[in-house]
Amino acid sequence: MYLSTIDSDQPFQTPYRPAVKELIGFLTSGLEDNLHSIYLYGSVARRTAKPGSSNLDVIVVTHKSFNDSKAALFNTIKWRFQKSYPFITEVSFKTALVSDVVSLDSIFSWGFQLRHCAVCVHGENLAECFGDYEPSWEIAKHWNMDVEDWVAVYRNRIARADKTEDLIKSQKIIAKKLLRASYSVVMYRDKNWFDDPLECGQQFLRYFPEKQVEIERLGILLSGRLIAKRSVIGILDGFGDWLVKQYKKTEFKIG
Known part of the structure; x- marks a missing residue:
């Protein structure tokens, strides 16, 4: 028995659509060619978010490390979202390198999360590198x-x-x-x-x-x-x- 995946074709809840669009814009302009893909997980990804109590949970996958500019970029996004989307309680980020995501060592970590707990909103969907998982x-x-x-x-x-x-x-x-x-x-x-x-x-x-x-x-x-x-x-x-x-x-x- 394979585990279910999140339907990526289902539209996001109306209040969150402009926030997701703006998030993609910030990350693509801030990371440029280093950006590989962007994913959402949590209640926004599942389309069950509740304004005023739900976070916007984001995974950013890049080709190479950007530790020198990560804090500035993410803090800017969080500050802008506090002003523009106060119903989003917090914007949380996880980051990973493409090479780490597709590694065999990441089958039960990144592989499982991207395949069954997240949706790709920009770039090449690395979830497709993994088959469906069985409960274990x-x-x-x-x-x-x-x-x-x-x-x-x-x-x-x-x-x-x-x-x-x-x-x-x-x-x-x-x-x-x-x-x-x-x-x-x-x-x-x-x-x-x-x-x-x-x-x-x-x-x-x-x-x-x-x-x-x-x-x-x-x-x-x-x-x-x-x-x-x-x-x-x-x-x-x-x-x-x-x-x-x-x-x-x-x-x-x-x-």
């Missing part, structure tokens, strides 16, 4: 085996946060990671792939219904509702620790 433990662990590190980092950030907006942002990020990681631990059994974090949580409950309360609490964190620090840390210490152990147990069993 290799994919699951590549994308979420780092959940232990994420829990540690965001537990510390939440404990140290002194601004409400920083606390809510951290809550949402770690909740999204844990919901997706929860499904990934059962993906090789379920034979599917879901990107929406809430759907990941619901599908996970088919295998671990006893975790209903924890999944519901992660959904509350994801909603952006302010929760007391001690309660958030309690979720990370409890469910986060359990999930880390599940990954280690599955890795020991499957390898």
Whole structure:
């Protein structure tokens, strides 16, 4: 059973069309011949973005490194988008070299992301270099085996946060990671792939219904509702620790 891909022929949601067009214009003029291709991933790519709460997630593939000008170019785009498209909460960038994307070492990283989680909006579509993927433990662990590190980092950030907006942002990020990681631990059994974090949580409950309360609490964190620090840390210490152990147990069993 092959995993589904995002329909690249479906138009983007109306509010995001001019933003995508302007993004392409900025990157093509800023990178010129060094630019190979541009991809979107996340909710805008899936056409499920919600104005006021969704990021614009971008992958920029170039022929050679542009570290000397990267910060200036990306910061300019982010500043312009804050002014022109305030409903886009953030513009986030990932960068890669063509040679790295097409490398055999990138099959479960760039290959999987471009093939099943992104859409090409400019240039040669490198997703076509890869065949369709089947659900596997290799994919699951590549994308979420780092959940232990994420829990540690965001537990510390939440404990140290002194601004409400920083606390809510951290809550949402770690909740999204844990919901997706929860499904990934059962993906090789379920034979599917879901990107929406809430759907990941619901599908996970088919295998671990006893975790209903924890999944519901992660959904509350994801909603952006302010929760007391001690309660958030309690979720990370409890469910986060359990999930880390599940990954280690599955890795020991499957390898």
